[in-house]
Amino acid sequence: MTPQQYVQQKAVASGSSFYYAFLFLPAPRRAAITAFYAFCREVDDVVDEVSDPGVARTKLAWWQAEVAKAYGGQPSHPVMQALMPHTAEYGIEQRHLQAVIDGCQMDLEQTRYLDFAGLTRYCHLVAGIVGEVTARIFGQTDERTTQYAHTLGLAFQLTNIIRDVGEDAMMGRIYLPVNELQQFDVKAHEILKRTYSDRFTALMRFQAERAHRLYDEALALLPDADRRAQKPGLMMASIYRTLLREIERDNFQVLHQRIRLTPLRKFWLAWKVQALGRM
Numbered sequence: 587m588t589p590q591q592y593v594q595q596k597a598v599a600s601g602s603s604f605y606y607a608f609l610f611l612p613a614p615r616r617a618a619i620t621a622f623y624a625f626c627r628e629v630d631d632v633v634d635e636v637s638d639p640g641v642a643r644t645k646l647a648w649w650q651a652e653v654a655k656a657y658g659g660q661p662s663h664p665v666m667q668a669l670m671p672h673t674a675e676y677g678i679e680q681r682h683l684q685a686v687i688d689g690c691q692m693d694l695e696q697t698r699y700l701d702f703a704g705l706t707r708y709c710h711l712v713a714g715i716v717g718e719v720t721a722r723i724f725g726q727t728d729e730r731t732t733q734y735a736h737t738l739g740l741a742f743q744l745t746n747i748i749r750d751v752g753e754d755a756m757m758g759r760i761y762l763p764v765n766e767l768q769q770f771d772v773k774a775h776e777i778l779k780r781t782y783s784d785r786f787t788a789l790m791r792f793q794a795e796r797a798h799r800l801y802d803e804a805l806a807l808l809p810d811a812d813r814r815a816q817k818p819g820l821m822m823a824s825i826y827r828t829l830l831r832e833i834e835r836d837n838f839q840v841l842h843q844r845i846r847l848t849p850l851r852k853f854w855l856a857w858k859v860q861a862l863g864r865m
Contacts (some may be wrong), residue, residue, distance in 0.1 A: 589668035590617065593624035596665070600627055603825040603847075606856040607818035611724070618672035618723045619818075624665045626686055632758075635695045646691055653683045668779065676723045684714040695844060697759045698774075702796075705763055713743035717819075725815035734816075738823060741800035745826045748793050749834060752780060752841040762793065780841040781801035790838035794830060801827050822854040828855055 587595075597605050597620045604623055604826030608616050629649050636642040656666040657673075657680045672678065689711030699705040721731050729830050747754070747761045754761060755777050767774065770789035777786070801823060810815060825847065847855075 587664070589664035592664040593621045593668045594629055595656035596624040603822055603852055604827070606730060606825065606849075606852045607821040609853075610821070610860045611818060615676075615723055615725070616778065618676050618678075619720060621665065621669035621672060622678065622719055622723065623681065625669055628665050629687050629690045633690045634774075639694050642694055643691070645663075646687055646694075649687055653687070654714075655678060672723075676719075677720055678722065681791055682719050685711050689715070693759070699763050700759060701763050701765045703711075705761060708761075709740050709743040710736070713739035715739075717742075721816060721819065724818050725834075726812055727815065728809040728811045730807065730809045731812045733817065734804050734809075734812075737800055737807055738744075738747050738819060741804055742826050744793065744797040744800065744821065745830045748790060748797065748838075749829065749840060749845060751777065751790075753844060755841070762789065766792065770840070777841065782839070782841060787838050788838070791834075793839075794834055797830055798827075812815050812822065817859060819861045825852050826853045843858070 597608065600623075602623070604619075608619050608623070611619065618809075629646065632645045632649070635830055636645060639748055652661070652663055652666055655661065656663075656670050661667045661670050669678070689708060692708050692711065696708070699708065713790065714736040717735035718732055721735035726732070726735075742758050744768050751760075751762070760767075760774055760777055762772075762777075766789065770785050772783070772789050776783065805820075805823070828851075829845070832847065833840060839845070
C-alpha cells in the first residue's frame with residue numbers, strides 16, 4: 587500500500603463529514619487535505635483507542651519526534667510521507683502539527699474544564715489550528731480568513747462535544763464547563779449515569795445556542811475574496827449545523843446514543859453548497 591492509498595483509506599474509514607467536502611476539491615488539494623486529515627485521525631486515535639495513559643503518552647511523544655524528523659527530511663510513517671510533499675505549497679508548518687498533538691495530550695491530562703475560556707484553549711489546538719490549515723489548503727488568499735477558520739473550527743468542536751456527551755462520559759471525560767454545569771444544576775454523576783432531566787436539556791440548549799452564534803460569527807467573518815475557495819469549509823458548516831439541528835429536534839438525547847446524518851444526506855448537503863451555493 588502506498589502512502590497515498592493509506593491516507594485515503596484512513597479518510598474513507600472514518601466516515602467523517604469532512605470527507606464529503608474533500609470530494610469536490612481539485613486533485614492536488616484533495617491529496618493534501620486527505621493526508622492532513624489522516625494525520626489528525628492518527629494522533630486522535632491514540633487518545634481514543636489506547637486505554638493505558640502511559641502508553642498513549644509514549645505514542646504521542648513518538649508522533650512529536652516523527653513530525654520533527656519529517657520536517658528534517660526523513661518521514662517514516664506513511665501519513666507523513668503522504669503529507670510532506672504538500673507542506674511548502676500550502677503553508678503547513680511544523681507548529682501546526684505539533685499543536686494538534688498538544689491538543690491530544692491535553693485529553694490525557696485533563697478531563698474537566700472549569701469554564702468556557704479553558705475549554706476554548708483546548709478547542710484552539712484540536713479544532714482552530716485544524717481550521718487554519720484546511721483554509722490554507724482550500725486556497726486562502728486573505729489573511730482575515732484565518733479568523734473565520736478558527737471561529738468555524740470552534741463551532742465544529744462545540745457541535746462534536748454536544749453530539750458526544752454520552753460517549754465522552756464513558757471514557758471519563760466531560761467537556762461541558764464545570765461552572766455551566768453548576769449554573770444549570772447538572773451534576774457530573776448524572777451525565778456519567780446517563781440521566782436525563784429538564785436541567786440537562788436546558789444546559790444543552792445553552793450549549794447549542796452558543797454554537798449557532800459561532801456559526802453565524804464565522805460566516806460573517808469570511809471575506810468575499812475567499813468565499814469561493816472556502817466552499818469546502820462551507821460544506822462542512824452545512825453538514826455540522828444540520829447535525830446540530832437534528833440533535834435539537836431530538837431534544838438532546840445524546841447520553842445513550844450518537845446522533846448521525848446518513849452518508850447520502852451529507853453528500854446532498856455538500857453538493858447543494860457546491861452546485862447552488864446554498865447552506
